[in-house]
Amino acid sequence: MDDLIARFRAGEDEAVRTVYRRHAGAVGTVARSVLSDPELVAEVVQQTFLKAWQAAATFDADRELAPWLYTIARRTAIDVARSEGRPALGGHALEHEVGVDAPSFERTWEVFEVRRAVDDLPEREREVVRLAHLLGFTHREIADRLDVPVGTVKSRLGRAHRRLGAALGHLEWAANRAGPGAVQENERR
Amino acid sequence: MTDTHDHHQPPEGALPGALGAVLADPDLWEDPEPGLEDAVAGEIGARAGPAGGAPRRRWPGVAAAAAVLAVAGVVAGVAITVGDGPDGSGPDDGGGAPAGVEVALSGTGLAPGAGATALVIDTPLGTRIDLDVDGLGPAPEGSYYEAWMSDRDGRVGVSAGTFHLRGGDGAIELWSGVSLAEYPQLTVTLQEAGETAGSDRVVLVPG
Numbered sequence: 001m002d003d004l005i006a007r008f009r010a011g012e013d014e015a016v017r018t019v020y021r022r023h024a025g026a027v028g029t030v031a032r033s034v035l036s037d038p039e040l041v042a043e044v045v046q047q048t049f050l051k052a053w054q055a056a057a058t059f060d061a062d063r064e065l066a067p068w069l070y071t072i073a074r075r076t077a078i079d080v081a082r083s084e085g086r087p088a089l090g091g092h093a094l095e096h097e098v099g100v101d102a103p104s105f106e107r108t109w110e111v112f113e114v115r116r117a118v119d120d121l122p123e124r125e126r127e128v129v130r131l132a133h134l135l136g137f138t139h140r141e142i143a144d145r146l147d148v149p150v151g152t153v154k155s156r157l158g159r160a161h162r163r164l165g166a167a168l169g170h171l172e173w174a175a176n177r178a179g180p181g182a183v184q185e186n187e188r189r
Numbered sequence: 190m191t192d193t194h195d196h197h198q199p200p201e202g203a204l205p206g207a208l209g210a211v212l213a214d215p216d217l218w219e220d221p222e223p224g225l226e227d228a229v230a231g232e233i234g235a236r237a238g239p240a241g242g243a244p245r246r247r248w249p250g251v252a253a254a255a256a257v258l259a260v261a262g263v264v265a266g267v268a269i270t271v272g273d274g275p276d277g278s279g280p281d282d283g284g285g286a287p288a289g290v291e292v293a294l295s296g297t298g299l300a301p302g303a304g305a306t307a308l309v310i311d312t313p314l315g316t317r318i319d320l321d322v323d324g325l326g327p328a329p330e331g332s333y334y335e336a337w338m339s340d341r342d343g344r345v346g347v348s349a350g351t352f353h354l355r356g357g358d359g360a361i362e363l364w365s366g367v368s369l370a371e372y373p374q375l376t377v378t379l380q381e382a383g384e385t386a387g388s389d390r391v392v393l394v395p396g
């Protein structure tokens with residue numbers, strides 16, 4: 001990590017792209033929590049990484065990069081939202097109503113962390129999580145879509161859930177984990 | 190055991206309901222726009238300078254810095270207020286907080302007769318330096334000028350950007366991620382393309 005930060009500070013192309021790929025998805029969730037305009041979301045993502053690079057000289061490489069990026073992203077998103085909320089110059093009407101009614105710091109942080117945990121999953125596990133949770137597919141439907149046995153889907157989903165649980169155990173949800181009763185209830189349907 | 194009750198809940202160790210709700214949110218899964226990675230890398234690469242790919246912007250070291258800055262001392266810039274009136278004057282509000290610090294720079298033996306005025310402004314994006322250069326010749330091909338902000342001891346220097354002046358004197362806009370309050374010594378060096386550290390060919394110093 002120390003070497004990556006040093007190379008990022010230096011603006012080395014590969015290091016910049018590595019940092020971007022690891023965190024851009026999560027940074028995007030922060031931007032979308034405040035802004036609905038895709039162009040403004042992209043602007044926030046771009047500005048976040050640029051600001052992070054500009055301030056990298058003062059970043060302590062022993063610290064985690066993600067919380068620092070999160071703070072920059074949230075501040076940038078709110079600043080952009082406020083700028084958009086000012087009367088436009090030249091009489092141009094705002095195309096989108098942009099409010100600065102941002103979710104709480106903690107809530108946005110939780111979503112940021114979930115996206116990071118999802119991005120860290122192996123691709124095959126990430127895909128079954130996406131199909132199961134985002135698209136609501138059953139195990140059978142996922143198995144048919146991926147052309148794998150249902151047992152494979154269950155195994156991948158189980159491993160993914162365990163990884164997510166481990167990665168996100170520091171969040172408040174860990175204290176509210178549902179017990180085996182929830183699974184049994186579903187099986188009776 | 191057959192899967193006769195195909196359901197939407199995970200098969201074991203059910204996820205907390207709140208996490209399941211987040212995983213079901215399309216906003217979580219949306220990826221950044223294609224091309225944004227190239228835009229970010231390109232913009233940072235352009236601002237980082239021509240060395241690219243090698244650790245650079247290492248300050249030349251205490252001895253070299255001290256030799257250059259011993260007579261300059263800590264920058265005692267003049268605080269000014271950047272006004273928003275048509276002639277640049279600000280409202281007479283009886284002492285509003287200064288929006289910038291004006292720093293005078295003069296040429297060293299490498300650039301006698303050169304001078305510059307730097308207007309250093311703290312902004313939400315970083316520290317902007319509007320550098321108005323006079324009498325400094327164009328950097329020869331294969332070289333360029335680089336602005337540095339260093340700490341009070343001259344031990345740590347942070348690059349504020351590069352320029353070449355091959356089109357003539359003028360106003361240059363530079364950016365830094367550090368503040369003048371923490372890095373108060375502003376200098377300009379002449380660098381050779383490919384150098385991985387700040388050179389000791391200092392051309393402009395405070396004063």
